[in-house]
Amino acid sequence: MTRTLMTTAALLGLSTGIAHADYSLTILHTNDFHARFEPISKYDGPCSAEDNTAGECFGGSARLVNAIKAARERSNNSILVDGGDQFQGSLFYTYYKGSVAAEMMNKLGYTAMTVGNHEFDDGPEVLRGFMDKVEFPVLMSNADVSNEPLLSDAIQKSVIIEQGGEKLGMIGLTTVDTPDLASPGKNITFSDPAAAVQAEIDAMKSEGVNKFIVLSHSGYRVDTAVAEAVPEIDVIVGGHSNTYLSNTSDRAEGPYPTMVGNTAVVQAYAYGKFLGELNVTFDDEGNITEATGEPLVIDAAVEEDSDTVARIAELAGPLEEIRTKVVAETAAPVEGDRNVCRVQECEMGNLVADAMLDRVKSQGIDIAIANSGGLRASIDAGEVTMGEVLAVLPFQNTLSTFEIKGSGILAALENGVSQVEEVAGRFPQVAGMKFTWDPAAEPGSRIVEVLVETDDGLEPLDPEETYGVVSNNYVRGGGDGYSVFDTDSSNVYDYGPDLADVTAEYLAQNLPYTPYVADRISQK
Incomplete structure (x- = not known):
């Protein structure tokens, strides 16, 4: 069977004769969070406690806790991944660097993430400190870190995870412009994303993997180009361009998912304002037969987790005098x-x-x-x-x-x-x-x-x-x-x-x- 989309009947979930072999997976995803642990305004900046109480704020880690919990309950088989740029964007990063991001990502139970360019804003040392704290793999396939002692034994190009009885091959990508955008140092070199992904897919196929998910901090345009160049990719979870994809909003830059051949490309804007929820179904040969979903807006309708609210408030204590002036x-x-x-x-x-x-x-x-x-x-x-x-x-x-x-x-x-x-x-x-x-x-x-x-x-x-x-x-x-x-x-x-x-x-x-x-x- 070729890696092409199946018939309309299959897409609608009607009987196809191979339903017993279908594998369904919910991919929950974020990208470009930029240290927005507290709720944000409609302008993506700070949102006051009064406005939050009035229901005018979005996002924040406390809402994400409950949004992710509810999404997991809707699915019997889910993963949570991130498209990079957890670092930089609020006083939380300025004061704590990557430690709060690590704490909150561990609390939310991420499966994996890719490296964003802002993860290099303070050089390899701060990124390594973050990686030492997180409880999941951090991926980047299109960079050679072998000459960087702080990262050579920490960043993986790809990882195979067992999920719901199947093997998933997950591959990381980072924008090749990172040396122009951040401070990775002279010991790290970046390379063509499509070639890097293809090399990882070829290696994982020999281990029996036929489902491939790329976590890409490269931008929507690059992601669609990589999908075109490497048709064996099943899903690309993107970041970097802060692209809003949707099937219901006239503000969206494209549909969610954007299909390039048989590859589903998704992204969920930025700053924790949305939680991406992509539901995909594979046949036994690893071909996508269905890919549906929509970014979920994290607004006041999502209740905040009280324990997380208290923890963020505790962390915010040293910052208060600076930012409230x-x-x-x-x-x-x-x-x-x-x-x-x-x-x-x-x-x-x-x-x-x-x-x-x-x-x-x-x-x-x-x-x-x-x-x-x-x-x-x-x-x-x-x-x-x-x-x-x-x-x-x-x-x-x-x-x-x-x-x-x-x-x-x-x-x-x-x-x-x-x-x-x-x-x-x-x-x-x-x-x-x-x-x-x-x-x-x-x-x-x-x-x-x-x-x-x-x-x-x-x-x-x-x-x-x-x-x-x-x-x-x-x-x-x-x-x-x-x-x-x-x-x-x-x-x-x-x-x-x-x-x-x-x-x-x-x-x-x-x-x-x-x-x-x-x-x-x-x-x-």
């Missing part, structure tokens, strides 16, 4: 949604770029360039706490100032718009300048015009003139593909104030802050 006020919500800021000028991008430039303009700095991947939440209207600012800017990046020729700025902007189709975090938000780009042009030749603000008004960028630039230390060091800032800059200072503090202070100086867009970025 009111630092500013906004006249309207400040839009920071990744699906906006990673493709166009956005309100949060202007706020952060303005704050950066305002802090250092007196030092001869002309331009601010911020990566949209560093903007992690929106801010609602009214009082702004430091906790909200830290939810937007959780990475503890510092301001970096440097000088670079106009040609280097042009190269940086080309990099910034080179992966818009993938909603990549390198998209630039700017201050002190305007630029126009052509989405129809090939990457590397998309910038049409760049104008720099001067005392005499806007003037064209001069490729030979030297400009003062401010960014954050991550981007200045070549992160998100901005290698030109690492190789071609001079008079570099990477140790300025924390970007979150700079933004909070700028907000406080402009009360009440009114968000805006100003045609700084336009398309041809």
Whole structure:
């Protein structure tokens, strides 16, 4: 029998003559949780206790406990897996690093997870500390960790688990851009995802495995491409692109599951706002005969587990003084949604770029360039706490100032718009300048015009003139593909104030802050 979908009758569960051999499995899944152990607002940022009581919050570990328990009770055969990026995104990670993630994932009973790029934000050491605490395998097939002593004996490429009387082959994938996005160090190299998965499948087939599940922190576009290249994959549980798939919502980027041949590709947005629930049925040769499901919204209808609420509150104690401090006020919500800021000028991008430039303009700095991947939440209207600012800017990046020729700025902007189709975090938000780009042009030749603000008004960028630039230390060091800032800059200072503090202070100086867009970025 070929690995193709069976007839409509089989998909509907009608008699096919082989029902005795069917194997049904529920795959519960999360991805891109980003340390959101407490409930979140509709903007994916902190949600107050009052709003939580009023039923206006989502997610949080305490709701996930009961949502996962109920899902398991609906199925007699289930696993729980994660698509990576448990790290980074709230003060819980800043203060505790990976220990709270390990504790909560153990409590929830995960079967396996893949490594996300943010698991490398603090290098291999913090990831190893997390792995020493978790009670399940952490997988990554498309990376060679043999030269990294902290991880060489810890990360597995794949694992075979016994579940419901059958063998399941589980394989991990991590985005190949991880060296640009995080800090894995020079001892780890990343490779083509499709080839890595195929190698693991070939090895596991010799051990009698015919059902293959890939946990992939690579993004929806890459996942569908890998499914096309490796048709023996049965299910890909994705992450990284924070993609919402659904059969009922007009906001979804595709159906749940997205079928690529006979491979079911799923993802469940981010931040614990949804729990993915995919129900798959296999025949005795490992072919999928049915794949159905829908991400379950984790809203106020899901009761919070009281023990977990108490534990999170205990862990939050040391954080409370920092995050409850009111630092500013906004006249309207400040839009920071990744699906906006990673493709166009956005309100949060202007706020952060303005704050950066305002802090250092007196030092001869002309331009601010911020990566949209560093903007992690929106801010609602009214009082702004430091906790909200830290939810937007959780990475503890510092301001970096440097000088670079106009040609280097042009190269940086080309990099910034080179992966818009993938909603990549390198998209630039700017201050002190305007630029126009052509989405129809090939990457590397998309910038049409760049104008720099001067005392005499806007003037064209001069490729030979030297400009003062401010960014954050991550981007200045070549992160998100901005290698030109690492190789071609001079008079570099990477140790300025924390970007979150700079933004909070700028907000406080402009009360009440009114968000805006100003045609700084336009398309041809």
